Amino acid sequence: MRTVFMVAEKPSLAQSIAKILSKGSCSTRKGLNGACSVHEYSGSFLGQNMRFKMTSVCGHVMSLDFIGKYNNWDKVDPAELFSKAPTEKKEANPKLNMVKFLQVEAKGCDYVVLWLDCDKEGENICFEVLDAIQPMMNKSTSNTRTVYRAKFSSITDTDICNAMSRLGEPNKNEALSVDARQELDLRIGCAFTRFQTKYFQGKYGNLDSSLISFGPCQTPTLGFCVDRHDKIQSFKPEAFWVIQAKVFKGKESPLYLDWDRVRVFDRDIGQMFVNMAKTAREARVESVTKKEKAKQRPLALNTVEMLRVASSALGMGPQHTMQIAERLYTQGYISYPRTETTHYPENFDLKGTLKQQANSSFWGETVKALLSEGINRPRKGADAGDHPPITPMRAASESELGSDGWRLYDYITRHFIATVSPDCKYLQTTISFSIATENFTCSGKTLISAGYTEVMPWQGVAQEEALPACERGDVFTVDEIKLLEKQTSPPDYLTEAELITLMEKHGIGTDASIPVHINNVCQRNYVTVESGRKLKPTNLGIVLVHGYYKIDADLVLPTIRSAVEKQLNLISLGKANFQQVLQHTLDIFKRKFHYFVDSLAGMDELMEVSFSPIAATGKPLSRCGKCHRFMKYIQAKPSRLHCSHCDETYSLPQNGAIKLYKELKCPLDEFELVLWTSGSRGKSYPLCPYCFSNPPFRDMKKGMGCNECTHPTCQHSLNSLGIGQCVECETGVLVFDPSLAPKWRMACNKCNVVVHFFDQAQKVQVSQDSCDSCDASLVVVDFNKTRSPLPEGETQHTGCVFCDPVFQDLVELKHATMRHPMHRPGGARRGRGRGRGRRPMGRGNLKKPKDKMAALAAYFV
């Protein structure tokens, strides 16, 4: 029997589609990557009985990157990234082993039906799947087509079955437009990011410049925040004047009236109107109008609306909201949370979904009433053809969802109920008055029926004091007429919800990526989230955007994305050639890049105002080996040492504290050593600032401290202080750390293992000799006479920290010991042949590689 292989974009869709097509009779098993499942059943295809295998990928199978050597920031000029640097497709998520998984499952299949999402990205994934599986499939024996594409617009029985009976073929042009987008984003984003980062990193000391990223989505996102900041800064408050009129009738409470002219910007003119109004003592009712008005029930919920409300009403950021929504979805509480659609599918079971909520103590009564009186038809929304709107899928209680989970579920459910509820109706009454020459009004709302605002009370019509009953010709007494001076007020910082709206409007990002871009500008220190989820740009963010405006506004304007997308659309429509569009666009951006590089002084001028030059920041810490003057320690990220005399910057390990290490020097280059400490309970090791960036020996890499240094004789090196194989990791060596004496300890030079030992000892030294049993270096320990824990009042003992019984209670090996050769079943000698437990560069077996000695010689000359 022949086999049809079918692939969806995500595991959840593979399951739903298989269930529909097999009429619920498929068998399911997990795939080799643990993430995807395979659903199997038999049915008819091309008029024959066949076996069906339905599975999925997890989004893109491949992602684009530069080939390895172009990822070296130090050796590659960013300008080369526009054309010279070759790119390659790598597996998007190596952990998922997606290519292997697809190949195993597709082996020996005869036909493939592609069920990827029906958008351009989905079309592109079609070809990623085909590239992976086609070599594994049976070769077609007849001339029939083997590759089919299913086109569906919703996950409903009719739509899926229709798609199956009208299979088409994948659209190469649409896929190519995505390939072009990927390549453009990669080349442009990385070129600008690397250039900016490297340029500013070496220049300013108080600038957190670990990464100054640029991108066609994140930069306009930042631009929106800075635009608002600029509006606030340039705002000049203006005085204006309004007339306050207070009238009353009989014993009823007074009414405050709104002036029909609203306000005037000239005091004298305002005063003139007041004087005119003051000529009358009475306010005459000119008209009374009553209008029934409605507040429309909401459209069905899509992702961006959910993100907006979560941010503004629940105070939850978009990234966090999506994480919570994802969890609610996988646990079956809500439908798929990434959708642009605001229209329920025709056969959507509104009543069934509603019934699940009938027993809720929060909205159960409203739901029961709706079910018995009949639900209202939802408003007609937009169908983006992706997924149905976000709805609850089953009843839930507060305790099972957790705080934020419940708050989001509560909102989603109330929103759903609101979409099938009646509109909110209210009566608006407006009374128009004349006081001499001037006209005034007073209006009030009274609720007729709450409708959907019963479940969304925050949108309800506020209960106001009813207006007095009156009719045309009635006369009120004027209690007070006066001129009030007020000031226009500046706008506030952009709220996250407003930003989401702006991004959506300008096509910056997608429902799934909007949270990522917002998160990016926060993480890069361009923007901070203030109370009320308002987004305030930092100095860095402001300077960057102002700099782009100064040099080339295209770099920050939201139009940059849409202009490129127009070009890409031509590819997908087959109206333009992939290579030509790519080349043309790259060419434009390459010019922009060179112009940006040449004009960077313009941005630098702005930087100088906000940030201090690197030479003027930091505290003197350790001496430079070249000029022997003090270098300054710059604490701002990335922390580093700067020698202003040599104008050199030396990187340091991050996320820890740096101190001078007893003014000791590296024997190779005379730089003073510094001590890196990862926190109070963490590990520490000395390092030479020069060797850290310029590894002195061939077997060392960048970023190594003295605890990994293979110098044969230096007293701080791995060779002198290494004790034995790490008790937890495979490759590390436990190195003696004397820096915190008398809190003696040894720490692994690869992983985070720290072993404390010989508490209160006077002196601890690593001996030249090694242990007969496990080959670890012996340790010489001296204790104070009065406090020695050694037997028979001894003050000194030499032994192995792993094997010596005298040391057993003095070394905090705990459970970790179990992995050491000494304590494993089979005894100490076991594994010796594989070199376990042996110091890699133990004295007895020190190799003498020529190149290392040559390197040493070169230093000493």
Place this chain on the structure above:
DNA sequence: GCAAGGTC
């Protein structure tokens, strides 16, 4: 270490 787009 970099983009943006899928999704887990």
